[in-house]
Amino acid sequence: MEKIPKKLLKNDLWQRAARHFGKAGRPSESAAAWLAAGHDEEAISALIQAGDRTQATPLLLKAKRYKEATEQAHLWLKELAQEPRRQAEEKIRARLILAAALHLDHQPDQAHAAYDTAREELTQGTKKSPPLTNGRNWEALAAYGVRVKRPDLIRLGYEKALTAYGQTFNLQRLRCAGEYLENISEDFHLTKELKERLAGWQPQSSMKRERERLWEALAKFTGEEN
């Protein structure tokens, strides 16, 4: 009997799970399974169905469906307007997604307006918001920089996010650094400086399992073999 590669088997299982979740009326789980299986289009449909615009809009941008991304971002902002608690957390990210969608859809004036509002809110929000929210928002700015090809915003966003995460949120900091490294691979000197910084970070978590994961991640980024 021919041996089936593990990866194919895994994909097949994820797809089956996604379909089952879909039939069972659980679109969130279905979307997660589609994503795990690497089927973005189906995942987008499921996410929209589930109303999860936080994940749906970036995927729409990735799929170059800018008009739909704009619509979803507008809907997202409308929803946020009715939920003050979520609004504080997500409004900046929603605006930046909207700005990117409009920019890529060649609507510069509206894109600038959305971006300016987001930057203004980001600057104001930095003073009030908790560090984790701040970090996420600055990461969103960096992601916007990646989408519209603004290296200055990539550098600013990730640097600010790393500062916001500080030493308290080690996992977030490492994940953010990993994404930063991916997006600046052309910049030799910055990559080198960032790797040097990463090598200097000492994980401080008291939880054994978390600490091990941190060290693994660190070794991955700095290219060291354990």
Place this chain on the structure above:
Amino acid sequence: MTSLSTILSEQAAQITPHGTPVRHSERVYCVTFSPDGRYLVSGSVNRQVNIWEVGTTELSDYMKGHTKFVWSLAFAPDGKTLASASGDGTIFLWDIETRSYYRIEESHYAISLPLYGVAFSPKGDYFAAGCLDGIVRLWSTASRRPPWKLKGHKNEVYSVAFSPDGRFLASGGNDFTVRIWNVANKNEEEILTRHGCRVTSVTFSPDGRFLAYASTNTHIYIVNLASGESQILSGHQGLVWSIAFSPDSRLLISGSNDYSVRLWDVESGRQIQTLEGHQDDVNSVAFSPDGLLAASASDDRTVRVWDLSMFNERPETYLRLVANQEKETAIDKKLLHFINTHRRSLNYSLEPLSNPETSVKWLRSTLKMKSPPPLGLVHDLGLNLTAEGSDFLNLSRDDPPYHRFLLELRSAPIIKELKELKLNAGEIGMLIAQLLEGAKFSDSCPAPEDRPLIQSCRLLEAALRENRSKTKPPDENRQRENNKSPFLNSKDLDNVKRRLQDLTKSKLRFLKDLYATPKESWDADRLAEMIPLDSLPPTLTDLYSQLLTITPKLTFHDHRGSQTSSCGGYHGLTHKGGLDNLALSEYLYPDALLQHRILNREALYYGREGEREKRRRMTLIITQSGLEMSGTTNHLARAMTLAAITILRNLGGDLRHSFFGSCWTTPSDPLKHNNRQKLLSWQDNEGLNLEQPFARLKEQLRTWQESYHRLDVLWIIDRHFAADRRSNTLKRTIKELHNLCRHRAWFISLGPSSPVPPATDFCHHHKQIIMQNGKIKLL
């Protein structure tokens, strides 16, 4: 084969000011030598004609009579009569012996018009002057009848010159033409209009082969009168005020508002040397009759006399040098004579001084150091850095420290790389300069005005003398003496050793690239001085090397395009002034109305005098800092800033630098050591903030605008700098900044060039520096 101009150029490297500058109380507009070479005469804003004996700096005498500035001076060939043309509309013919004068006045519309250039014919039978009304006036010396009026120019005539045979008179002025007049029939013979710019100075070569004229487009034109061909001498960074041929017609000297005096080889058209020292516009230049000295008069209130004595034996030198091309030509014969005299005494070196020419070449590259090292030390270092093999190396404990140090040099790992790179003598010298940076040598024989080469030899001589004077000391004293290095103290010895250990191949390559950059627009020695190897970030040497290669392509050359008056340019019209700067349009009024306008302060004047008080130039370099500038962009910006500083410091004027990021740092003088260190180390850990720094910058520029004639801002920024400026306040501020001064930008970007141009709406000019795949290119 070395060209003649190269030989001249290398000789000219030794040109030094002859004595100290002759100080005046006011700006000096003209200078000339008497035909016997005994006197130097200058005319200045203080309305008097000053007489100096050549070789002294004390005022010999002065002659008063003019009521306005003295614009031009000319000696009659007999040397007894001096003509001076003034802004008061008169020409005075001075008797140099009795100091008496004969006053010639030309009236026009009842107002005396300023006279600018004056010249005597070679036989002394005529003299001519250019006037504000565009008419060249020609007087007969003998008859002293009213002048012939040579009409043709449509605007002011700034300069006149007779041909050596006295048959022709050339005139140039504000109507963009040079006109040649026949002196016999007073007719216009020819008009030269090829240059399309105002002509500030005209002159014939003494051998009659060339006509040269300088123009406000920074070029000097030399017309071969036989063939009609012309060549353009380019090099000045500002308009050229004055030119003069050497008596043998081989050299031409020029003075410009870029504060420099330049020496040109007439045959090849090559610039031989830039003579630096003036701190303001150079208004007039002249050669002494024997060609050994040149004088330059400047707005910095000095007249400088330049020693060109190395051209004294020029014909013989040419023959000797051309016949023996293999030998290096740039070596000062006095220096070689000195070395040859002391060759046997050089007992410090491990090797005999068998090849003094090479040692001198090494030494030449070290002369930019604050205290030039002794020749013996340079010889020792150079010889041991380039020594073949180290097989004989056998150090003993009894060796004196200096000898041990020299032997250890040969075993340094970098020596092998040095040989692979095949550095030439100049590059080796530069390396020596870097190794000795900061070392202090004896100042027992201070000679600030002396040539550094000679001073270096004197240091060696002093060391030798000290050594010879010592009688044989007892054994314990001998040990103490042995521990003392003849040239370097133990701390400096350690520094040299450490630097040699730290030297890497990439740093050597950097030095090599540095030395190879074109010298015309780049002073490699000064840059090496600015970026000592110690402070150069080790990973960035390749980056810097590339920048050095591309930077000379950048230019700061710029013209404002405004009208320029004969005395330095004006910016707008004013209701205040004298008759010599009355606007030309005023002369269109009838006499009575003009008088009425003047008396009632309605007349317009060129606003030159107000501007003259603020002649100097200020350039502010702004480097973007902050989190947007991390990584390579940041390094590139810093390196470009260093490059810009090096270029701009050569242009004269004041220079300031500041960072623009989350805040705007107070402008500092980047030529100071501490500030240079800050330039490399300054960190800004916040993002870009536009409004407050722009507002502060605007305030600063407004302050400077009151005291500087010319204000430039050079931005070294990311290509997305200020891409997010959309608030109305910010837009207004940027517009105001745009109007305050000239802004130029160098935009830095990584990766492939984008078709979208950078945001440049606040810049007059911009260039893009793009780094892709580790290579830097310029767009």
